[in-house]
Amino acid sequence: MKRVPAMIAALPREIATLVKGWKRQTVASDVAVYTNGDAVVACAGMGAARVALAVKAAMDAMPVTDLISVGLAGACDPKLRVGEIVRAGVVVDLQTNERFEDSRFKQVLVSANTIASVQEKARLHATYYAHAVDMEAAAVARIAQAQGLDFHAIKVISDEADFELAELARFSTAEGQFREAAFALYAALHPAMWGKVIALDRNSGKAVSALTETLRGELDWYRKNG
Numbered sequence: 001m002k003r004v005p006a007m008i009a010a011l012p013r014e015i016a017t018l019v020k021g022w023k024r025q026t027v028a029s030d031v032a033v034y035t036n037g038d039a040v041v042a043c044a045g046m047g048a049a050r051v052a053l054a055v056k057a058a059m060d061a062m063p064v065t066d067l068i069s070v071g072l073a074g075a076c077d078p079k080l081r082v083g084e085i086v087r088a089g090v091v092v093d094l095q096t097n098e099r100f101e102d103s104r105f106k107q108v109l110v111s112a113n114t115i116a117s118v119q120e121k122a123r124l125h126a127t128y129y130a131h132a133v134d135m136e137a138a139a140v141a142r143i144a145q146a147q148g149l150d151f152h153a154i155k156v157i158s159d160e161a162d163f164e165l166a167e168l169a170r171f172s173t174a175e176g177q178f179r180e181a182a183f184a185l186y187a188a189l190h191p192a193m194w195g196k197v198i199a200l201d202r203n204s205g206k207a208v209s210a211l212t213e214t215l216r217g218e219l220d221w222y223r224k225n226g
Helices: 048-061 118-128 137-147 166-171 180-188 191-225
Strands: 005-009 023-027 031-035 040-043 066-075 085-093 099-101 107-111 132-134 150-159
Touching: 005 048, 005 191, 023 048, 031 048, 040 048, 048 066, 048 137, 066 137, 066 191, 085 137, 085 191, 099 137, 107 118, 107 137, 118 132, 132 150, 137 150, 150 191
Parallel strands: 005 040, 005 066, 066 150, 085 107, 107 132
Antiparallel strands: 023 031, 031 040, 066 132, 085 099, 085 150
16 A cells, blocks of 8 residues: 655644645635645644644645654754754643654654643653644544554654744634734834744744755655655
């Protein structure tokens, strides 16, 4: 049986370059689905509730064998730098303490229900030996387990352990989207934030570029070995 991966991301900008030229469709509740015949990529927003919509849309688009949680993550390990890839050997659900394991890898990824502050990232590193934190991987892992599908998590560091992002949580919508225009207006009215906004944009661009290169390699592997 041919192995077909479904990559589940939160926001379109995380996978925009990867899926350039793929067939795109939008289904209910602002879920974007991209297919190229060998794989499917879906994104529906941040958080566990939106993950379920994205996975359903991906599985409706084509039969899949693997669910892969992809996207940006915050560093909990102070040694990790922007653009470094995290392949999770353990995913911990912060709300339930469930653990999902991939024996091929060693890094620990914790899934939270909100954007983690610097203080919270430090706590996760101390408590769970976490390398990184995201908001979606545990939900993808849980669905993969329930459906009998293989699960992987491939994340890229977009904010280092000492980079504060907690204030961005106020710009998240109930549908798991990020209100970029509202954030831009807020930042424009607060000059003290300008340096952080510039750094955030630079870091996000570097992270997405690194993630795209890694995911292209992953898709190549599936095409050759699936």
